[in-house]
Amino acid sequence: MSTARPQQPDTPAAASEQPSSAPAALGIQVEGVSKSYRRGQRVLSDVNLHIRAGETFGIIGPNGAGKTTLFGCMLGLLWPDSGTVRIAGLPPDHLEVRRLTGYLPERLTFDQGLTARQFLAFHHSLAERPAHERHQEVETHLTLVGLDKAMWDRDTRKFSRGMLQRLGLAQALVGQPRFLFLDEPTLGIDPEGVLHLRTLLRDIKSRGVTVIINSHDLAQLEKVCDRVAFFRAGRVEALEDLGSPSSSITRHVLQVRWAGTQTLAPEQLATVAKEVDATLLDTTEDSLRFSVEDDWGASRLLRALLQAGLPVASASREEGRLERFFQPNGGRNP
Numbered sequence: 001m002s003t004a005r006p007q008q009p010d011t012p013a014a015a016s017e018q019p020s021s022a023p024a025a026l027g028i029q030v031e032g033v034s035k036s037y038r039r040g041q042r043v044l045s046d047v048n049l050h051i052r053a054g055e056t057f058g059i060i061g062p063n064g065a066g067k068t069t070l071f072g073c074m075l076g077l078l079w080p081d082s083g084t085v086r087i088a089g090l091p092p093d094h095l096e097v098r099r100l101t102g103y104l105p106e107r108l109t110f111d112q113g114l115t116a117r118q119f120l121a122f123h124h125s126l127a128e129r130p131a132h133e134r135h136q137e138v139e140t141h142l143t144l145v146g147l148d149k150a151m152w153d154r155d156t157r158k159f160s161r162g163m164l165q166r167l168g169l170a171q172a173l174v175g176q177p178r179f180l181f182l183d184e185p186t187l188g189i190d191p192e193g194v195l196h197l198r199t200l201l202r203d204i205k206s207r208g209v210t211v212i213i214n215s216h217d218l219a220q221l222e223k224v225c226d227r228v229a230f231f232r233a234g235r236v237e238a239l240e241d242l243g244s245p246s247s248s249i250t251r252h253v254l255q256v257r258w259a260g261t262q263t264l265a266p267e268q269l270a271t272v273a274k275e276v277d278a279t280l281l282d283t284t285e286d287s288l289r290f291s292v293e294d295d296w297g298a299s300r301l302l303r304a305l306l307q308a309g310l311p312v313a314s315a316s317r318e319e320g321r322l323e324r325f326f327q328p329n330g331g332r333n334p
């Protein structure tokens with residue numbers, strides 16, 4: 001995030017409001033948020049979102065869509081021109097919210113020459129965790145993010161990008177947040193680290209933490225998110241529940257190949273597909289692509305194709321359902 005939040009004399013006074021506990025169950029409420037950096041150039045336009053407590057929520061969209069700016073507004077680092085953000089019912093710059101929030105920024109700075117252990121101990125103290133638990137909790141979190149023990153007492157200026165990313169994640173977690181904001185968490189991480197992160201996110205979710213991920217890594221988002229908001233030109237263009245069978249984006253794409261040279265006419269294929277609630281997407285020289293609701297839908301389609309006389313040789317499901325958001329028709333009505 002490149003812009004600091006300007007001084008807001010009329011924002012709710014963070015230090016003066018001191019509730020004993022904020023109701024994290026309220027989740028995150030973004031209402032009518034608009035933001036410009038320069039006059040006439042709107043980066044966010046009337047954004048409305050409710051991120052439910054305990055869900056893992058993804059934010060995707062093309063470069064410059066306003067995702068990082070929204071993150072800044074949700075974290076109380078940028079101030080919207082209009083609209084409000086509430087985290088657990090409180091403004092994002094409220095001290096209580098800061099205690100509840102962990103943040104992994106896209107670009108981390110580790111220029112103080114601290115070791116990983118010292119860096120994390122510093123953030124443990126910033127998060128006001130009990131001093132007598134510091135040693136143990138620092139080690140627990142270094143282990144949790146899979147940072148090699150041999151690196152714990154090394155100068156972080158000598159760390160690789162992936163090691164810094166793991167340490168950054170430990171920093172976001174060490175305060176035991178109820179809301180975890182991750183900006184491009186897989187950046188620079190090797191495949192083993194990505195798998196580790198996925199397991200870690202599942203574990204964090206099982207503890208009821210609300211996780212918000214801003215990422216271009218569609219495959220990862222698809223695997224860990226409950227819902228995803230697709231951003232374009234500062235607006236939420238689509239909000240998809242990845243677990244819902246009725247979501248158009250969560251329909252599966254099935255690629256079918258046939259034996260021999262003879263296939264059926266496209267009109268006939270489309271009719272057969274329609275009868276079993278599938279849709280013919282396109283045909284190539286040696287394969288057909290269909291949209292089906294789920295695995296049962298795929299099974300019904302294959303049976304119907306065989307019955308219609310297509311010598312089906314293989315069928316496979318395409319990965320990358322979220323990629324269809326980036327297709328010209330937004331993945332809708334395939």
Ligand SMILES: Nc1ncnc2c1ncn2[C@@H]1O[C@H](COP(=O)(O)OP(=O)(O)OP(=O)(O)O)[C@@H](O)[C@H]1O
Binds near residue numbers: 038062063068
């Ligand atoms: N500090 C700033 N000053 C002026 N314009 C800015 C500033 N920060 C971002 N912008 C502009 O706001 C728009 C949205 O930027 P933002 O970083 O929020 O998008 P993004 O969706 O996160 O992009 P990316 O995927 O590339 O990270 C862009 O046109 C960007 O140039």
